[in-house]
Amino acid sequence: MKLKKFAFLLALSAIWSLQSCDNNDDESLNVPVELQNALSSKYPNVTNVKWESKAGYYVADFYDQYEISAWFTQDGIWKMTETDIPLSALPQEIQASFENSEYYLTWKVDDVDKLERDGFEIIYVIEVEKQNQEVDLHYSANGTLIKSIVDTDNDEDEYLPVQLTEAIKNFIYKNYSNALIMEVDIENDRNDKYYGYTEVDIIHNRIHKEILFDSNGNWYSTSWEVHKNELPETVRNVIEKQYKEYNLDDAEYIEKANDTKYYRIDLELGETDLTVNIDSNGNVIP
Numbered sequence: 692m693k694l695k696k697f698a699f700l701l702a703l704s705a706i707w708s709l710q711s712c713d714n715n716d717d718e719s720l721n722v723p724v725e726l727q728n729a730l731s732s733k734y735p736n737v738t739n740v741k742w743e744s745k746a747g748y749y750v751a752d753f754y755d756q757y758e759i760s761a762w763f764t765q766d767g768i769w770k771m772t773e774t775d776i777p778l779s780a781l782p783q784e785i786q787a788s789f790e791n792s793e794y795y796l797t798w799k800v801d802d803v804d805k806l807e808r809d810g811f812e813i814i815y816v817i818e819v820e821k822q823n824q825e826v827d828l829h830y831s832a833n834g835t836l837i838k839s840i841v842d843t844d845n846d847e848d849e850y851l852p853v854q855l856t857e858a859i860k861n862f863i864y865k866n867y868s869n870a871l872i873m874e875v876d877i878e879n880d881r882n883d884k885y886y887g888y889t890e891v892d893i894i895h896n897r898i899h900k901e902i903l904f905d906s907n908g909n910w911y912s913t914s915w916e917v918h919k920n921e922l923p924e925t926v927r928n929v930i931e932k933q934y935k936e937y938n939l940d941d942a943e944y945i946e947k948a949n950d951t952k953y954y955r956i957d958l959e960l961g962e963t964d965l966t967v968n969i970d971s972n973g974n975v976i977p
Contacts, residue, residue: 720744729767734759746851762851771851774805778817784834785815792836794819794828801825808852812871812894816850818842829874835899837873837892853877858908859889865897867902914945917954925973926954929965934958937965951976 730740730751737759741752748906751761757780770936774943778786778800789795798819806814814837817828825842853875863870871953874892878885887906892899900915919927930939937958946952953976958965968976 713794720749722749723765723767725767726763726765729763729769730761733769734761748851759875768809770809772807773850774807776803776805778803780836781817781830782832783813783970784832785817785830788830788834788836789817789828791924792828794826798826804850806850808850808964810854810872811852811875814873831871831873831894831899833894833897835894837899855891856908857888859891859904862904862910863891863893863902865898867893872897872924873899910948912947914943914955916941916943918942923971925971926956926969929973930956930958934967935967935970936960940964 697763720742726742726749730737732754734753734826737751737753737755739753743752745762747765749763749765751763753759753761758775760773761769762773763769778822781789781803794817798821800817801820802816802818804816804818806816808814813832815830815832817830818961819826819828826839827842828839829837831837855872855875860872863872871894872891873894874890878888878890880886885903889903889904889908889909891904893902894900898915902913903911919942922930922942930937937960939956940959941957943955944952945955953968953970956967956969958967970976
């Protein structure tokens with residue numbers, strides 16, 4: 692019996708040892724001097740730094756009022772800083788926006804992160820949960836909800852910035868002067884019709900817009916949300932006459948590279964959802 696117990700403890704010890712190796716923490720990580728200098732240059736006053744490797748990056752974990760993780764490439768280029776902050780530390784505009792959202796009363800706030808990333812504006816992420824559901828709410832500093840996505844907890848590098856091509860950046864700045872680039876996502880689901888497409892979220896003239904580029908980097912479409920009172924009278928007339936029994940849920944304006952421009956209207960009637968496309972002349976289009 693004692694021999695079996697000893698064998699079990701020995702096996703358990705081996706498992707612990709393997710798990711410890713998988714953590715890639717600072718005790719076994721050889722951090723080049725260039726990386727340490729890069730950290731000191733960006734954060735000169737930090738101490739008690741712990742290094743780890745994630746997704747091919749060097750990550751410096753330290754405490755400076757809040758828990759902070761700074762991500763660097765192997766050659767010492769800073770890419771991202773993720774700061775774990777309390778809900779009370781959010782800008783007032785974001786707190787007000789969140790309090791007016793559908794998540795405020797019925798969902799629990801699990802975590803709040805401030806994301807500073809190379810080439811992007813600052814994003815704040817509020818992670819909320821309800822039962823077995825988790826959602827990440829991405830806000831700009833002025834309280835605009837950029838996107839809400841289901842949190843799968845699978846990607847440790849999910850917040851890392853996607854580098855845009857010069858052609859895409861030039862298109863954005865030429866057509867949307869003074870645009871603030873907030874988020875970039877590349878569709879990686881092969882079953883999605885937009886597989887390989889790049890979606891860029893920007894703030895332009897204080898409006899959140901989504902710009903879509905095809906897999907070759909060519910502009911495909913731009914869309915943004917509009918309120919009911921911003922819809923042209925011709926569009927409102929169509930809704931009121933042809934779909935008067937429905938309630939208007941959402942509306943967005945879409946313009947495409949093929950020169951098609953229209954309003955996408957989401958309607959609902961009880962459990963029934965209906966989407967119709969109406970151009971500015973009041974024509975219902977496919």
